[in-house]
Amino acid sequence: MSEKTWSGRGGVLLAAWCIGGGALLAGCGGGDGGARFAGLPPASTGNPPATTTEAADIKVLSNRADLVSGGDALVEIVPAAGIAASALRIELDGTDVSSAFAMRPGERFMGLVTGMSEGRHLLSARAGDTALSSLVITNHANGGRILYGPQIQPWACDAGAQDADCNRPVSYSFKYLSSDPAVAGFQPYDPARPPADIATTTTDQGRTVPFVVRIETGVQDRDYYDLAVLFDPAKPWAPWQPQAAWNRKLLIQHGSGCGNGYGQSNALSSQRVLDRDALSRGFAVLAVSLNDSGHNCNIAVQAEATMMAKERIVEAYGELRYTFGYGTSGGAIAQQWMANAYPGLYQGIIVGASFPDAGSTGNEVEDCALLRNYFGRTATAWTPDQQAAASGHLNTAVCTEWIDFYKFNNNLNPYATNIANIPGTSPTALGGCDAPPGARYDATFNPGGARCTSADSAISIFGKRPDGFANRPYSNVGLQYGLLALKAGRISAEQFVDLNANIGSHTIDYALQAPRVAADPGAIEASYRSGSFNQANGLGQVAIIDIRTLDISGIHHQHRSWTLRARLDRANGGHANQAIWYQAGSQREAYDTMDAWLGAIERDGGATPLAQKVIAHRPASANDRCGSADGTGLSMLECTGLADGSTRMAAGEAITGDVLECQLVPLDRASYGTVVFSDAQWSRLKAAFPTGVCDFGRPGKGQQLTRFWQTYLDTLGQVVVGGMPLPDLP
Template structure:
């Protein structure tokens, strides 16, 4: 089995200096000769879960591996090991207790070697800290069906089950999936065939494993023979139908449910037909559980499970829309190595900086709906204040607008996914109830603000000059600017409007930035990205968010060569397959690169020809790579045709126009990285404006901003390069895992 640096990094979920070489190393210069080396495969030795660890033993030169004895805390486990077909000595060690276990390898007359393995419960947590509760198990299904099988009664409060269950689907001749019943299978000539990456042509039948890991249901789909369903499925004898590549499906939304839900569908024809394994978990479905640390933790745990049951993973590609894009960006930022290639759609940059804009839009809508202080603001003026194409992006009535989402993030009494409807949800008459806010669902990360037990929030709009760009470019009048900032106000900790601005809790912005809750260019620059950019200028998934990621990478690395934007107004029929195939080729090339280049250098050097910024011209049925036409620079143009006049004026781009509008914070003067949770302040000065204020207006502005306005020439409060691979087991804020355990000679 090939072992490039890229492979070792990908297989173990390792990252940079934290996770590379997981469990390796060790040796001795003693007279007794060198000791064996022990490695845990699929994860770090201190992040093992579920009582099992796949372990490789590398014997010293000249030592017969069959003479080695292996034990765990004195219990002999030698029989678990054997020299496998690839020449490696590998064994699955089971029965590990929670906490520390010492695995020892010894041979008479030579130094022994030990490796400390720390095991964690299958139900978690491992790195995410205290789990939110209550948690409702739904493993028992009284009326099971093809997408919701019965897993049996839960064994404990973490919803663990006795064993995974399996179901089958097959590909029909009409290119759809249908239920395959092994007890009553369809005729063989009714089942499509598929030729895998290795060149094998087999019946197109898919086995789906469903189980529970980290309190969440997961699905794993692989090509399989239902007449011999476990053939070759061991970690050292990988099924030839699986190419050892993993495709992870992340789910959209952002909700705070305390009940088990369902994973994303894993019946992905593009991936399965190539021999990929497809994985999903409800814990990586933001529409059920909006916490990117538990999302990362779940990916880590399930990748370990795959390694121990199916075999080592070559690399992991992922895709996800909206909230699924949040997660990919955040996992690359805070837990690099879990994903090697990402295919985000509708590319929200992260959860918290988009959450700022939800709050901004709720405030703007309230201001306008409340009479706008007696002034009139046209739809074009509202659009320019928010930075958008039109006012509906913020306010509606477009179906998906940010003001409508504000309560779901900030009001503890609102929310779906069994939170806002929970009978014990928080209210003024039930102060000890479940709080349905983003920060409270992530309280293990941010911690409590005070004796109330409410979570800290990093939300802040002190010093924000709403409409700054608009007033300086003559799009609104000085009086409109002053009135807006006088009356916009903020939200309190319970999501209720207040006349004063929002103030972040002490320490919360520092945690948001320092722990990686704001997606950062450092990790984003070390993963291959092909973003599917639907030309969207009308609602909350607008395409500028992809350019925010671009600028964050650019700021950190000096270029954005690892991120590719594919824009389209009408998606070509083969878009999914084209993106997947291009990313697969990209990662396969990186995998094969055995040079001494850094990982990022390998990613940039091995880009396929199709991995270039492009836009699809549906009128011609071709992709254009003209950067000026496609408007793909890091500082894209907003130029657009304007139709109508006066109150009816509206940006209305033509067929060959691809403008990219902005967000509320960039429209208030922030740069294109749009990544500051709480700004540093500077004195209010007349030199910053290109318009004239009356003395009365200037005095009113001074009253609005007594401590100054945002100074975007400086980093935000607590804005630092985030630490990676943090654990929250010791409490909020997180601490780095530190160096991975290695085997030691004894």
């Protein structure tokens, strides 16, 4: 696979790169005023598709025509007035496929085009000898490589895989809920011998049906997906006529953590899709291994896998009305950065234990690693309270949890493996990777091996250093650790000077070194452009419910919810599309509220831009809420006051918290207020900051808005280092 580098300005192609469902074009407030709600990337950023003629309009419903995968595409053909659909001859590359098309319910002429090989195909509509219209469909392998490449290697397939892409036939299983209260949970169901104790459920469409669920398990993009939906094995199901129990809504479940898997993982996906609350309402529930951040923390691969799974749903089950997600911690990361950078994948997101992204969160992880190392070796005395103050936390347990328990600094260590595990998470949830021992990087014995860092697993996003390793998106140049604690009198001038003179950094192979480290050239711009540092400029069209609990001793800091809110304010001029439930509201209540919110938006067929519709139709139940641990109601001001900080906020950064590398200003004694430094201390401080200190009053170096729908492969399959927005269809 060859490579080329794309460089461009940091501006944003705002528009309608949308993937959601339904008519599968829409929802970004583009040329149709946002009248259609659920959608996928359109042919262009607002211009009508070039393939549409007055004679017939050919529409791929399941994905954008050049992003199709797996050989199939659900297609609708709308002939012009006066042309009967029954008179059309439909050809794929000159072969008659008219038998796949028919007038379906709703007077729609639709068909499932199948059997496409990898590459470009011409789908055309003719009436007799007259060519009416044609559309080029580009089909990609079921193994992926649509938005991102090269794929991570080596990759281990489970037993039974048919090829190196781990392909295998789709499998189905059934579960049911018993009407006997003594029988808890879903039970195996045999369609040939149905049990007598099947419970019923009434969906949100008012249909009472047996509570029988079919689980589909398949492989796309080299990894698993699972889909569960209410299903009657005795009845047919077609994408143009789904079974009535399905409400045509989709819930995507997400896992936690942030790590880099080097093989298939389906340990938890099949459990997540058995969401009783969602299934009972009639939702389809999806889990995709590659958007489980603990298994894969590459934003572009997450988006690609999610896009492919949604295409599969439309082709096999039918068009989607809308999609929302649910997930905590790493599941919040996946939703918030995908919904921002790949608008339309989600119409709503429900996040818990929220982080806006993995990139800016990684700043604190590495800072904690350096701070803990410093506190462990310095001769200067520090009390635990002083250590916490310098770190921006309420106590020292936060950094301890980041480094000693979760070990997320492993994501910066090329030698790290998932040396421990947390029950209920994916194997790589602690960071690092699970590459086979013989394939792992070793500077001496295997310098070309797999480097277990998040950047190396996403090397096409960040680009390469001259040594071939991934550019590193981390910098602590100019960062004044403990600045606010110094000004507040919580640490001494000597402690401040000693800390900043000796904090150091890590080499590219994660060995401690005395100098600080700057981000590698290209890594900064790529981090912002890709959405790895979430700028929230794509989130204004997404309904957000953030469920927050009090966590003063762990990594899920209170301020992360307010961090995203501050980014929404900066990018979109407000945050009326985000509700924060602070120790208030259940998961079921969040489902009800989100469903009501999106349903109201869906019913609004007006020309108002989508972002305005999201705000206008926010239900009363989506208000901000604040409660104490015992359920006592508090004011939002009190909840805001409960928020702790971060290592960067303790160094003067704003709550937006998304400066990768700061702009610098010269040291100035006057900037420290009443703090007095001796001449010797001032000399040491100048030596620690030879190029100056952070000026957080300005944007970070290279800071720019997220570019929507970044792809890292061009139309010829060449790698585009740093990415580029999807091109318009010709």
